[in-house]
Amino acid sequence: MEIQEIKKKVETELKIQGKSAQTIRMYRFFLSKFYEFLKKDIDQATEDEIKEFLAYLISEKNYDLSSVSLAKSALKFTYHDFFKKNIMIQIKTPKKQRKIPDILTKEEILSMLKHAGSIRNKLLIEFMYSSGLRVSEVAKLRFSDVNLLEKSGLLKRGKGGKDRFFILSEVLIKDLEEYKKLVSNSDFIFPNREKNRPVTTRAIQDLIVRIAKKAQIKKHVHCHLLRHSFATHLFESGTDIRIIQELLAHSNLQTTQFYTKVSKAQLKQVQSPLDSFLEEY
DSSP, X not given: OOHHHHHHHHXXXXXXXXXXXXXXXXXXXHHHHHHHHHOSOGGGOOHHHHHHHHHHXXXXXXXXXXHHHHHHHHHHHIIIIISOOOOOTTOOOOOOOOOOOOOOOHHHHHHHHHTOOSHHHHHHHHHHHHSOOOHHHHHTOBGGGEETTTTXXXXXXXXXXXXXXXXXXXXXXXXXXXXXXXXXXXXXXXXXXXXXXXXXXXXXXXXXXXXXXXXXXXXXXXXXXXXXXXXXXXXXXXXXXXXXXHHHTOSSHHHHTHHHHHOHHHHHTSOOHHHHHHTTO
16 A cells, blocks of 8 residues: 555544644654655564664654654554554653753743733733643634633633633733724634634744743743643642643643642742751750
């Protein structure tokens, strides 16, 4: 079977399972890379050849562990779900070492809001920080997704194809009511110039980087850092970890518990045993 036909059929299977456009794009990418590496039909590949490909990505192409893990997932899906071949079961790739991000302080968030430049830009920051939405979710938001009276919103077909509720801050609601008067003939809260399509995630990402520079923030600021900061600041204020899990739409509590490691404020509350020892004398 030709590689283009395989990629097309795999894409169809992924769409049926509700996978995101980004996941589909990356699976197709790694199937192409594997075909180039293999130099023969990929349905004829052995487990050893798959191992050699993953080792090649790590040692020669210097792909990071998350990319190698994604390549493995793409091949595993193709052979298990598409070719119905029971291979790759014993293949173990290095686990991704999740780095603790340098969370934005509340003062830095305020500085970004002050340097946003427009109410539209301010709202983009507010949706990611005060509601914890992903950039891809913010980009596709419609006015019909939010209920200002209930101070909440319903995200339809978010990550993993799941619907979920999110909270709206009073500050955001006030800004959104003002902003709504400036936007007409668009269902999307953040439309592109033609107004019939949403703004791209890349445009939002570039904007956040520019705003952070204007605010003179030295950290590596990106959209997901606003979501990280949302979760961390909730945890520091005493919000139950399971509520944060629900707000972030994490299926696994262990993913949410990552924020217990991020919180510097919680660590600062712990007294050193040396200090407690000396207080006795």
